[in-house]
Amino acid sequence: MAVSRSPGTPALEQPIVITAFPSSAFDIRKSIRLGLIAGLILVLISAMGLVESFDDRMLIDPILSLGYVLLFLVPLLVGHIAGRLPPLLEGMPAPEHRPRDVLGGLVSGTVASILLALLVIATPVFDLRTLFINLSPTLVGLLTLNQGLASGLLLLVAIGATLGTIGSALHLLPDKWRSALVKSVTWVLGIALLQDLVLQLLRGLGLSFASRLIFTVTGGLSIPATVLIFGILLGAQLSIKTKGESLATRFARLPDSRKRRTLYAAGVLLLVVIVVLPQxxxxxxxxxxxxxxxxxxxxxxxxxxxxxxxxxxxxxxxxxxxxxxxxxxxxxxxxxxxxxxxxxxxxxxxxxxxxxxxxxxxxxxxxxxxxxxxxxxxxxxxxxxxxxxxxxxxxxxxxxxxxxxxxxxxxxxxxxxxxxxxxxxxxxxxxxxxxxxxxxxxxxxxxxxxxxxxxxxxxxxxxxxxxxxxxxxxxxxxxxxxxxxxxxxxxxxxxxxxxxxxxxxxxxxxxxxxxxxxxxxxxxxxxxxxxxxxxxxxxxxxxxxxxxxxxxxxxxxxxxxxxxxxxxxxxxxxxxxxxxxxxxxxxxxxxxxxxxx
Amino acid sequence: MAALVDTLRERAVRFSLLSFLLWIVRIGAVALAVWGTLVTLSSGVFTAAQWKDFLIFGLAQGSVYALIALGYSMVYGVLRFINFAHGEVFMSGSMIGFFVADSMAQSGFWDSSPIAALGIVLLASMTTSTLLAVILERIAYRPLRDSPRLVPLITSLGMSFALQNIFRGLFGAGIKTYPVSPLLDGFITLGGINLIHKSQALVIGTALIFMLGLYLFVERTKTGKAMRAVAEDKEIASLMGIDVDRIIVITFAVGGLLAGVAGVLYAQVFRQVNFFTGFIPGIKAFTAAVLGGVGNIVGAMLGGLVLGLVESFGPSIVLAGLGIPSPHQLKDAVAFVVLVLVLIFRPSGILGERLSREKA
Incomplete structure (x- = not known):
């Protein structure tokens, strides 16, 4: 039972260990339930036409489009959630992540992608397109990764299972590695997503030649550029030691006169940026x-x-x-x-x-x-x-x-x-x-x-x-x-x-x-x-x-x-x-x- | 002492100024309505048959509003927030009903046994709306049971928009037209006079049956009693051994069921449905609920009918009398003006008890 201790109560000398309580993250029913929810989300975003219209936005040419990112993000996230530890209760031994917890992510990812595969199978059988207008042959092609129905669906389920596993395996990484990895991936995807903005900025700064190196002609980051940017970001994240205090606290420590001077400088800088920006x-x-x-x-x-x-x-x-x-x-x-x-x-x-x-x-x-x-x-x-x-x-x-x-x-x-x-x-x-x-x-x-x-x-x-x-x-x-x-x-x-x-x-x-x-x-x-x-x-x-x-x-x-x-x-x-x-x-x-x- | 007298005087002046302004609005609104009506009446532009048409259309439209309003009113009664997404619950039933009706029309079943077909459409619509309402409660509102008041309100607004766009994504943005049932084509005649269109008769009749059913359910059954208890005071109700969560789910389910019925009936009056059809009727149904007194079941029914009639008569009689060109463009505005006026001058509604300040 969860007992919220009021501040005055002395701590228990010895934690009471109840072995029946699930101290591991792996719980097969929870994983299946999460997988079903994720599967429904996958079916919904596919049937709503999100995957197909987002496929037009190429992020990493030619392997990854925004549509696939959307499709892959769901099993990854659900795997991550499935691998989460049960809530920490007072008086219980703190549970730890163990390699076998990854099974939860595996189950969730598999269940989710099986649901999506069922949609692909059901579409021609029940002629679902008369009801859901976005279940087009293009979408089916996308979901089967253009590999034909049988092998494509197997591949889809395999990818779902892998992503779910990766999602929950992220818990096993040390905190520093995990955050560096997640941040770097987010940045790479962000740069790819905001391609238009990056291109315009590069052109405005007279660096058009760089844009040809990074982005391909058809749109999206080129594979070497992706690897390079990801490597630089990851390396930077891992090597930089955080100072431990934010800019705001350092600013607050400055003497008043320097504070004012810093503010003025920031104001002038902002003004310059505003004047130059639209050009x-x-x-x-x-x-x-x-x-x-x-x-x-x-x-x-x-x-x-x-x-x-x-x-x-x-x-x-x-x-x-x-x-x-x-x-x-x-x-x-x-x-x-x-x-x-x-x-x-x-x-x-x-x-x-x-x-x-x-x-x-x-x-x-x-x-x-x-x-x-x-x-x-x-x-x-x-x-x-x-x-x-x-x-x-x-x-x-x-x-x-x-x-x-x-x-x-x-x-x-x-x-x-x-x-x-x-x-x-x-x-x-x-x-x-x-x-x-x-x-x-x-x-x-x-x-x-x-x-x-x-x-x-x-x-x-x-x-x-x-x-x-x-x-x-x-x-x-x-x-x-x-x-x-x-x-x-x-x-x-x-x-x-x-x-x-x-x-x-x-x-x-x-x-x-x-x-x-x-x-x-x-x-x-x-x-x-x-x-x-x-x-x-x-x-x-x-x-x-x-x-x-x-x-x-x-x-x-x-x-x-x-x-x-x-x-x-x-x-x-x-x-x-x-x-x-x-x-x-x-x-x-x-x-x-x-x-x- | 003198200071106290001064503040009191100042306060009296302030409040009287405000109430003075409100009285002007009140008198002005009534005067405009009366004047417009008198002008129209004295000009005698409408025949008796047209008056009857206004009345019947108003009743048909009003009974649909009443059915939706019941859902708002019951949910407001137990949880004290406006479930903006209720309009989409209504739309979902109407939409699924369309697909069922359409497939039956293509297979010929719609024309060969129209009564069974209408029953199936009604059942499909009711099931969809009930399910959606219960799912909404489970995923969106239950986790927010004890949060500040604006939080569930904003959530329901978000849900409303999300659902509209999910339906748009799934079924397309096009307007879907219900097939006409052979049973409902034509008028019920009495002595050679077209009395009432069959579809409107069905709408009014069905709505009345369901409203009566709901009234009996809430007043006569044990579950209904529990619902009233939860609406009165959740904590005390749970101390009396009532499973509050279960009652809230039932409330959402019953509201959804009635919205599903309304979805099919709405389609009989207006024939058309698309992803956006839920929003405006939803707001209007909330107006109806407020008009009758939020949390009051008979009030919601009455409010729906009154609003339907006001919308039917208002533009042609009051606005036309005031010399406003093409008054039917302002049909929706009439409903919103009624909402604003009711909330300003009688927030407790026609039948509602005087809502205490923390309730209102």
């Missing part, structure tokens, strides 16, 4: 960066509403739409109703005004709502906004389903910004402004009021926080940031259509801030890069990006609800809560939290 990476990557920037702007805004103030807003796209439409109406000569034809900069104050007004309009009626009711009402507001923009009723002003076209470029002095690398600069400026605002706000009086409200509205009110103004301010600031984003979006695309402003947009921004970590600015930046930037670079993902968004939400909530890069304070709150839950005690107030984090 180096070229128009295509700049386009991606622009998009990331627009979503980053919205992410900062939603981060205030959801991350700091704890108001789950699912209709955030409405504010983006308000910004875009305000800009479009004010600057476009073909705006149907009212067309003052202002310039971008003159129209900007009006965008702020309408967005703030929209924030108040949404904020006022929902002042008394919480949690899921708030979520569904804001979702309703978002849909109402889209339907109104689309309707014939407002067509005389907003152009109905045809939207508003012919939006001019952003003028800066004598030049007009319209290419992606040019637009990068205003976007970067707005992002910087939003980041600075959010950073200053989060530890200010209002920021702390938001966080207090997030934790407990009644207590916050009792502490003298004015809930009405605090909530409205969160909505208004969030709305203004989204309005900016929408305004630039309208200028960038050159037109606005109501169809762009659907729920999926709101969801994307939500995924961004959840992946990064609610309330964490670094997190939002990481989230925007990963969630918006990656799928743009990997066009194969496009069809499936919303599938991944959904899965990411579920997985993050299950495994890491605080996000990948949480704010230090938030992370502490969550882990302390968990610890308190573990011992079955209510969360006690944290000892005085000294101001910032």
């Amino acid at each position: 180096i990476v070229g128009p295509y990557i700049s386009e991606v960066l622009d998009l990331v920037g627009l979503f980053l702007l919205m992410g900062f805004g939603l981060n205030i509403v959801v991350g700091l103030a704890g108001l789950l807003d699912l209709g955030y796209v409405a504010f983006f739409a308000v910004g875009a439409y305000t800009m479009a109406v004010l600057v476009s000569p073909s705006s149907p109703g009212f067309a003052p034809q202002l310039t971008f900069w003159l129209a900007l104050p009006f965008v702020v005004g309408t967005a703030a007004l929209a924030g108040i309009l949404v904020g006022l009626p929902v002042l008394r709502m919480r949690g899921d009711y708030l979520a569904i009402v804001t979702l309703g507001f978002g849909e109402i906004a889209r339907l109104l923009a689309q309707s014939d009723w407002l067509k005389p002003f907003l152009g109905g389903a045809q939207g508003i076209l012919r939006i001019p470029n952003i003028p800066v002095g004598p030049i007009e910004l319209h290419t992606p690398p040019q637009l990068f600069y205003p976007i970067a400026a707005f992002v910087a402004l939003a980041a600075y605002t959010s950073w200053r706000l989060q530890d200010s009086r209002i920021g702390r009021a938001w966080m207090a409200m997030r934790e407990d509205e009644d207590v916050a009110e009792a502490m003298g926080i004015n809930i009405v103004t605090t909530k409205l301010l969160a909505f208004v600031i969030g709305a203004i940031l989204a309005g900016f984003s929408g305004a630039i979006f309208a200028m960038k695309i050159g037109s606005v259509f109501p169809h762009s402003f659907n729920l999926i947009f709101s969801l994307t921004v939500l995924v961004i801030i959840i992946v990064g970590g609610l309330g964490s600015l670094r997190g939002v930046a990481l989230g925007a890069l990963v969630i918006v930037g990656l799928p743009e670079l990997l066009r194969e993902f496009n069809e499936f990006r919303f599938l991944f968004y959904g899965i990411i939400l579920v997985v993050m909530m299950r495994l890491k609800p605080e996000g990948l890069l949480p704010r230090a304070r938030r992370a502490r709150e969550i882990t302390e809560e968990e610890r308190a839950q573990d011992v079955g005690m209510p969360v006690t107030a944290t000892a005085a939290d000294p101001g910032g984090t």
Whole structure:
């Protein structure tokens, strides 16, 4: 039995050994169950067409495509999970990894790939393609490794079994070797995956000759390059001794004057990078960066509403739409109703005004709502906004389903910004402004009021926080940031259509801030890069990006609800809560939290 | 003392300002609705037959909403979160039902014995939805039983999108059109007047039967009693010897089953299904559940019917009366406006008990 000892209890002199308890990782039923789950996942990703469309992306020419990586990753991971030790219980001898535990991975990998093989066999027999449209002959060819049905399937099962075994055998390696190996493989795959980005960077830096050495003509790393890069990475990982302290702690030890100087230097460096970046990476990557920037702007805004103030807003796209439409109406000569034809900069104050007004309009009626009711009402507001923009009723002003076209470029002095690398600069400026605002706000009086409200509205009110103004301010600031984003979006695309402003947009921004970590600015930046930037670079993902968004939400909530890069304070709150839950005690107030984090 | 009086006064001013604004919205909404209705009524553009069509279409649509709403309402009753993925549970039944119906239509069984065929489709749809709902509970929601409130909500939102795209990947994005059953083609006539389309009669009738069944299940059986106990208080229920996990699974299963029925009935009204058909009806069904009072079974049924009628009458009567062109484009917006208004002014719904602040 698991006994959680309270701190005062003296430790047991002698551990009680119960031999019936499984001290080894190998448990045949668990392995089979894991294998079946993995097999179902394999069948699902094959039948959904993921494997086939990802096969177009060659990673290591000509042996490994992204489709196969996906296919191979599942047995590898399940083998790794199957080889995990049972949870360590107090009073039990700590179990150790033994070579025979590898059997668990072997069983899981085999079971998983047998399930996939059954799908391949069943496809022609039951004519499954009439039901599952993606079970094409190409897919069958892929799954049998183009070796014919019988030998191909045997090979498939053999590969599954091997990968499962390797997955669980990873536990037997010393920690250092394992992490070096995993990191090197990840890096190699990452370089291969982001081939377009690497190519552009090399070209921008004038190193085009290197790209011919690394990548083949048809796409993907060449085999010698793969071996070389992998070898260098592995060697580097194994030979470098970690210093044991991170950059942040070393920075914290510096005297104040040097701290400031380092910060200035970092700032200047960042500025230089920002100025030079779009010129180096070229128009295509700049386009991606622009998009990331627009979503980053919205992410900062939603981060205030959801991350700091704890108001789950699912209709955030409405504010983006308000910004875009305000800009479009004010600057476009073909705006149907009212067309003052202002310039971008003159129209900007009006965008702020309408967005703030929209924030108040949404904020006022929902002042008394919480949690899921708030979520569904804001979702309703978002849909109402889209339907109104689309309707014939407002067509005389907003152009109905045809939207508003012919939006001019952003003028800066004598030049007009319209290419992606040019637009990068205003976007970067707005992002910087939003980041600075959010950073200053989060530890200010209002920021702390938001966080207090997030934790407990009644207590916050009792502490003298004015809930009405605090909530409205969160909505208004969030709305203004989204309005900016929408305004630039309208200028960038050159037109606005109501169809762009659907729920999926709101969801994307939500995924961004959840992946990064609610309330964490670094997190939002990481989230925007990963969630918006990656799928743009990997066009194969496009069809499936919303599938991944959904899965990411579920997985993050299950495994890491605080996000990948949480704010230090938030992370502490969550882990302390968990610890308190573990011992079955209510969360006690944290000892005085000294101001910032 | 003076300071206290001051704060009290300040507070009174603040709250009265807010409630003043809300009262304006309230009066404005009612005035607009009444005005629009009066204009339409006085212009007399609709014949009696059209009024009847609106009514019957509203009831048919509303009974589908009611069946889905029951799933939301029951899950909200026991777990206190909106299961966004319930719309996809509904869609899954409809989708699998289509494939079964389609294969029967190709083999000729659909036309030769239509009653059995409809029964099989219903059974297939119910099985699919029930299974999906139970699987969802097991893999997505059970591990999150004790987490903060936003966590299961966001999970269900993620599940909703994941399921939509899984169905899209598996079965393609195309719109699938149900075959027309020979049994349901045409009207039930009474004295030479087309009374009601047969498919709509089937929809309303079947929905009523299942709702009655559910009502009896929840009110009369021991399991139903346990469900009510768990909805009331999980901890006390488990102390009384109720297996809370099992009851939660049953709740999801019953909700899924009704969603499966709704999936087939929806296909009888609208004929078409694709991977996205679940989302909007799902949100609307949640509106219906809120309208009737979340956690209240009779309320969900009533809310569904009322919402169906509002959606059927609202655009043609109120919006057209207000002089809005092509009001049917705003049909969905009407439903969302109803949702927003209900949540602002009567979050407890038509029949719901006054939800205490920690429940709402």
